[in-house]
Each structure stands twice: as C-alpha cells, then as structure tokens.
Amino acid sequence: MRASIVAYRVPLIRFIGKRSIPSTLDHSLKAHPEGPGELPSSFAQYRQSAQTHGPLARSSSTSSPAESGAVYLSVADLPKRFHYSQLSEAELENINSGGAFVVF
Numbered sequence: 001m002r003a004s005i006v007a008y009r010v011p012l013i014r015f016i017g018k019r020s021i022p023s024t025l026d027h028s029l030k031a032h033p034e035g036p037g038e039l040p041s042s043f044a045q046y047r048q049s050a051q052t053h054g055p056l057a058r059s060s061s062t063s064s065p066a067e068s069g070a071v072y073l074s075v076a077d078l079p080k081r082f083h084y085s086q087l088s089e090a091e092l093e094n095i096n097s098g099g100a101f102v103v104f
Contacts, residue, residue, distance in 0.1 A: 031039050040046040075083060087095075094102055 029039060031037055040049075
C-alpha cells in the first residue's frame with residue numbers, strides 16, 4: 001500500500017523554464033557595496049589598515065591604544081573606571097540560584 005502512495009507523489013515546487021547561464025557575466029574583482037569603496041592593491045597593503053581585535057600590522061611603538069587615544073577594541077584597554085565591577089558573594093549566589101534565593 002505504501003509503495004503505491006510514494007510512486008504517485010508530485011513535488012510541490014515547480015521550476016519555470018530551463019536553467020541557463022548568461023553569456024555576459026562580469027567576473028572582474030569589485031569592492032563590496034558596503035565596503036570602503038576600493039580594493040587594496042596587495043594583501044600587505046590590506047594588513048596595514050585592517051583591524052579585527054587590534055591592529056594587524058606590527059608597529060614599532062610600544063604604547064597601548066588607551067595611551068595613544070585610538071579607538072578602544074577591548075574593555076581591558078579602557079580606563080579603570082570603565083572596567084567591570086567585582087561581584088559580591090551574595091550577588092554570585094543570587095545569579096547561580098537563578099534569582100530564587102535573594103540575599104541582600
């Protein structure tokens with residue numbers, strides 16, 4: 001019985017027309033529309049300006065981003081007043097219990 005049901009199954013998706021590849025495709029390199037607008041000439045040039053979790057290029061200066069006034073990429077680079085505060089034992093117990101046992 002089951003074999004006869006499977007044999008008459010018709011797919012719900014219907015494709016219109018035959019697949020064809022356009023003959024006028026442009027395969028040249030282009031910058032992404034949301035990117036900086038221009039492609040670097042080499043990978044070495046890209047590494048000079050790229051930043052992920054800090055500068056990729058090696059610099060001769062030993063100053064941290066916090067000292068040079070650059071953009072902060074990590075909480076550790078920020079001044080001490082912006083660091084995360086330490087949690088007390090009561091706060092840790094409240095978090096670990098899911099708030100069921102509140103201690104003040």
